[in-house]
Ligand SMILES: O=C[C@H](O)[C@@H](O)CC(=O)C(=O)O
């Protein structure tokens with residue numbers, strides 16, 4: 001498991017492109033036949049992906065978490081951005097069609113990922129299970145959320161090119177968890193901006209996985225403190241780690257979707273501090 005220590009915002013002014021990308025971008029989330037995991041010390045979040053590619057992949061602990069099994073002290077949110085996949089948790093198999101979300105709570109011992117029926121028919125060629133995990137101090141039940149079963153908010157406007165549908169999947173009003181708040185936002189055709197006007201939330205770390213972005217398109221992702229912004233150029237199925245002090249907004253060269261997921265002090269989705277556009281530098 002790759003380990004990334006926390007970054008102090010005071011370090012940003014001296015950072016160039018390569019260092020920003022090393023610290024905040026996860027370029028290879030999905031590797032066929034593998035589970036990739038990045039452990040960040042920002043709220044001890046683990047983010048990554050599982051792409052079975054015809055194999056069965058077991059989620060195993062690693063030295064960084066010093067646990068008997070991966071979910072001994074953790075919970076995990078899983079969103080499938082590829083073809084139908086399955087997750088077998090302590091012997092119970094859940095089928096995740098494209099866009100489905102599964103929550104596994106603390107104490108689930110055996111977790112195995114695999115392709116589901118018809119997985120290869122998806123453009124991704126198989127299941128691609130995005131993983132977001134945080135420490136958990138109690139157990140909540142396993143829950144499967146099928147596409148459309150979440151709580152949807154319609155945001156933005158075509159006139160400001162930020163028309164988008166935000167679906168909350170794991171959140172206090174839906175699937176119960178200790179820390180993880182997770183959902184998917186999809187830009188409407190012709191809209192390019194997500195999370196603009198921007199915001200920060202010093203109570204939570206947030207990760208974005210951008211997906212369904214055309215291969216030759218990119219998202220210019222704004223990060224950093226509001227008056228000391230930087231950007232990351234992000235390709236399809238790459239993830240961004242946003243520390244609590246960082247705004248997180250993006251504009252694409254084509255429409256796209258992204259999985260957002262947060263962990264930290266609280267689970268209050270609306271606990272965010274707006275950054276007026278005219279104050280961004
Ligand atoms: O704290 C909330 C997260 O940044 C996202 O849910 C915001 C988002 O999907 C959007 O506005 O497009």
Ligand SMILES: [Zn+2]
Pocket residue numbers: 199200201206248272
């Ligand atoms: Zn946010």
